[in-house]
Amino acid sequence: MIASLRGWTKMAAACAALLVVLAAPLMAQQPELAGQPEAAERGPGGEASLVLPALDSVDVGGYNGRTLLMFGLGISLLGMAFGLVIMARIRNLPVHRSMLEISDLIYETCKTYLLTQGRFLALLEIFIAVIIVLYFGFLSGMDAMRVVIILLFSVVGILGSYGVAWFGIRVNTYANSRTAFASLEGRPYPVYQIPLSAGMSIGMLLISVELLIMLFILLFIPGDYAGPCFIGFAIGESLGAAALRIAGGIFTKIADIGADLMKIVFNIKEDDARNPGVIADCTGDNAGDSVGPSADGFETYGVTGVALITFIMLAVPEAATQVRLLVWLFVMRIMMVIASGGSYLINEALAKARYATAAKMNFEAPLTQLVWLTSLVSVVATYVVSNLLIRELGDGTLWWKLATIITCGTLAGAIIPELVKIFTSVESSHVKEVVASSREGGASLNILSGLVAGNFSAYWLGMTIMGLMAIAYLVSAASTSMSDLMLAPAVFAFGLVAFGFLGMGPVTIAVDSYGPVTDNAQSVYELSVIEGIPGIEQELKRDFNTNVRFEHAKALLEENDGAGNTFKATAKPVLIGTAVVGATTMIFSIIVLLTAGLTQNLDKLSLLHAPFLLGLVTGGAVIYWFTGASTQAVTTGAYRAVEFIKANIKLEGVTRASVTDSKKVVEICTQYAQKGMFNIFLTVFFSTLAFAFVEPYFFIGYLISIALFGLYQAVFMANAGGAWDNAKKIVETELKMKNTPLHAATVVGDTVGDPFKDTSSVALNPVIKFTTLFGLLAVELAVELTADMGTGVSHVLAAVFLALSLVFVYRSFYGMRIGSAH
Secondary structure, rough: OOHHHHHHHHHHHHHOOOOOOHHHHHHHHHHHHHHHHHHOOOOOOOHOOOOOOOOOOEEEEEEEEHHHHHHHHHHHHHHHHHHHHHHHHHHOOOOHHOOOOOOHHHHHHHHHHHHHHHHHHHHHHHHHHHHHHHHHHOOOOHHHHHHHHHHHHHHHHHHHHHHHHHHHHHHHHHHHHHHHHHHHHHOOOHHHHHHHHHHHHHHHHHHHHHHHHHHHHHHOOOOOOOOOHHHHHHHHHHHHHHHHHHHHHHHHHHHHHHHHHHHHHOOOOOOOOOOOOOHHHHHHHHHHHHHHHHHHHHHHHHHHHHHHHHHHHHHHOOOOHHHHHHHHHHHHHHHHHHHHHHHHHHHHHHHHHOOOOOOOOOOOOHHHHHHHHHHHHHHHHHHHEEEEEHOOOOOOHHHHEEEEEEEEOOOOOOHHHHHHHHHHHHHHHHHHHHHHHHHHEEEEEHHHHHHHHHHHHHHHHHHHHHHHHHHHHHHOOOOHHHHHOOOOOHHHHHHHHHHHOOOOOHHHHHHHHHHHHHHHHHHHHOOHHHHHHHHHHHHHHHHHHHOOOOHHHHHHHHHHHHHHHHHHHHHHHHHHHHHHHHHHHHHHHHHHHHHHOOOOHHHOOOOHHHHHHHHHHHHHHHHHHHHHHHHHHHHHHHHHHHHHHHHHOOEEEEEEEOOHHHHHHHHHHHHHHHHHHHHHHHHHHHHHHHHHHOOOOHHHHHHHHHHHHHHHHHHHHHHHHEEEEEHHHHHHOOOOOOOHHHHHHHHHHHHHHHHHHHHHHHHHHHHHHHHHHHHHHHHHHHHHHHHOHHHHHHHHHHHHHHHHHHHHHHHHHHHOOOOOOO
């Protein structure tokens, strides 16, 4: 692995050097360009050259804007404290040493994985740093301090994504063993309460850290430097999220498939401690279902905010209106953190009153209640805050119209999970049909039924997102004051819908993070082999005053895992929907720059302009390459893992697999996760540069296309995978038919669904946002170069970058085949 890392480091250095060489002729011209007055008039650095107005220059609703946002800093710190206090409480919960030993082992393997990924992120930052220095430093003639700031905040963005991901696995690996231990008495409430608390800890800290950084830039960075800070920060967190989401998704499904197939091959139970793939599977639950969503949620929240800030600065001409809208947006974010925390506390009081002493509970019910409660509280608070702050903006009706537009997104955060449950819940008729199909048709009809569920879900979710965006558009179209205040009010409306999607961000992250804890808890229980410890019942009674009910405990953990599967599924379309709707706002920022404020070349944003149409076609091709390449990495990695496990598993004379064998499986998963991520990232990187250099309006079509193709591909794959996953869960928990042909059929379906729902679909979200955000730099780089050196040079560079991308496309398939070298 070290040799492989060195080889990739050399390749990265070579590619970075190539970028410098290709731009050398242009760099030689730059001192003259930088000294020309017209360079400033052309807006060097695009969005990074934006100057934010003074926040205290205008009162917002009778309040000083700077004072309001200073209050937000305090709320952010309280939100972080909220998350840390919950983590400390979880850590202090009782747990038996046998379970603690397993959760500590899982954390150590997670830590090794994250350290390896950290080195990879540093490597990938080289590519972004080269483009930042070339474009901002040489092409745009930006002063060295600004370039350093952009680089610095790109690192802050990466560290933010990386840091919250690390926090997520630490909380989850505290919670998994405590949840497993809490199940021993046979009461369902603690088994529900601990994973949700862990999720809320992650959600509150994640959103609060993101908000704190963005408020710090707004409040303490001079206005003429804030633009570079935001752009650098957004690029960094987008890079971090994309890499962690892609690698985590590949890792987790290699491990999951490797562990699951052993159930069929050797007819052993779920999470059998003798299976060396189970520890890797537990690590993968965190790498894919905790690290990925944490980094993804952090990046989504930040990039959407940067997109709206950019829109306001580009599309709203009056400085006073810019201040009012900026302050209003960030006060809304502050309010939504308060709404999420308050809703959680209220929901916990209600759930405790209802279920604390119950012998049985529907684990999904209080989670659903939390989502709806937070959504409704946020909606009410949206109207109240809007009325207080922007009541007099525009014609006097604008405050409730903007609040209504945000509400479309906030309600989507509750409506979309309900639709997803129709196709993925253990109560779903679609999921039950997958089970019914499997009875007579085996794995074949199981897979076909899952594909049906995924396709239908894409239709209904697509229509729902379209409907909510249409309402937002109609409200914006009915507001003449919006048209008076800004360019393209419909685009601002779509950005606010994405903003509303994230309104209950802490809760969305919380219910998503519920899943990896419940999945791990079941595994920790089995791996601890607690039932086989001599005198364990007397020990637990003496040391913990616990009367154990082993069979009931296992049943509770399996049932709760089904709820975790469902709510993992519900969060995926919310995040991908946010990516697509938010990308609309970022794409508009590029359009504003290319058309000189929507005054030139608008005819090129048309199907009659051939490059634009060709860009639309190209985006679809890239989406299908991505889903194939990510699945290829899982397939080959899983083959290697299964090959090793089958050769080394010991079922006689041992109660638990050796730590050495378990770590070897983790190493295999990490190796193929890194290979897959590296090939995918560099393909995306060089493809973005290539298509930007072809022609700017070709690139706009390309960005629109990847957003739309990506939306439907992601929703289809995520929900088909969720249906297969919970079909297997029904067979295991409700029907209690493990180790039967029906169970084997559903396991096969689940292994197909694994890369669907947890690799390809979820990684499309950060890929779309990274491509769009990095595209801001790439297309400006291309425009500057074309203006200075002509289209011939631009097209030559497009060909070179395309050739480089095809090298990594080739590697992502043919270099990752099962028959290729180990």
